Amino acid sequence: xxxxxxSGGGLVxxxxxxxxSCTASGRTLTRYxxxxxxQAPGKERAFxxxxxxxxxxxxNDDSVKGRFTISRDYAKNTVSxxxxxxxxxxxxxxxxxxxxxxxxxxxxxxxxxGQGTQVTVSS
Numbered sequence: 386x387x388x389x390x391x392s393g394g395g396l397v398x399x400x401x402x403x404x405x406s407c408t409a410s411g412r413t414l415t416r417y418x419x420x421x422x423x424q425a426p427g428k429e430r431a432f433x434x435x436x437x438x439x440x441x442x443x444x445n446d447d448s449v450k451g452r453f454t455i456s457r458d459y460a461k462n463t464v465s466x467x468x469x470x471x472x473x474x475x476x477x478x479x480x481x482x483x484x485x486x487x488x489x490x491x492x493x494x495x496x497x498x499g500q501g502t503q504v505t506v507s508s
Contacts, residue, residue: 387412387483387497394479394502397471401506405466407481407499414438414457418488419464420495421455423477423504430480434466435488444488449475471506478503 393405407419420435434445434455443455454467464481479502482495489495 387414387417389481389483389497389499391479391481391499391502394504396505396507399471399473399506399508401471402467402469403471403504405468405479405481405502405504407464407466409462409483413459414462414464414483415459417483417485417497419455419457420482420484420488420490421464421466421479422482422492423475423479424501425477428477430492431477432490432492433479435490436464437488442488444490446490468504471504473506473508476504476506 388411390408418437421433422430424430432446436443436455440457452470457464481499483497484495
């Protein structure tokens with residue numbers, strides 16, 4: 386069982402930055418691909434970024450390319466999402482998720498989920 390906890394959300398002005406963290410307990414994340422997703426009110430959960438188990442391969446949704454960076458710290462058993470140049474449309478609850486399968490953009494491919502952290506970007 387992998388337990389995931391997100392942190393780092395908050396309120397920020399447009400153009401600002403936030404760093405989200407996804408910390409795992411119960412099992413090391415070493416063999417898991419990890420993805421970040423977000424869900425805005427009234428919308429479906431959407432893919433943001435993913436990183437493979439080795440950390441050598443990442444993939445971002447087009448909406449965040451050049452602004453968000455996903456990375457992992459094996460010593461801390463954590464995957465981070467560095468968000469820069471934030472826009473009001475980035476406002477959502479952000480979730481991290483883990484899968485023992487290869488990285489994927491579909492939420493259905495992920496087995497373990499955190500509870501989410503709210504990110505609000507004001508204009």
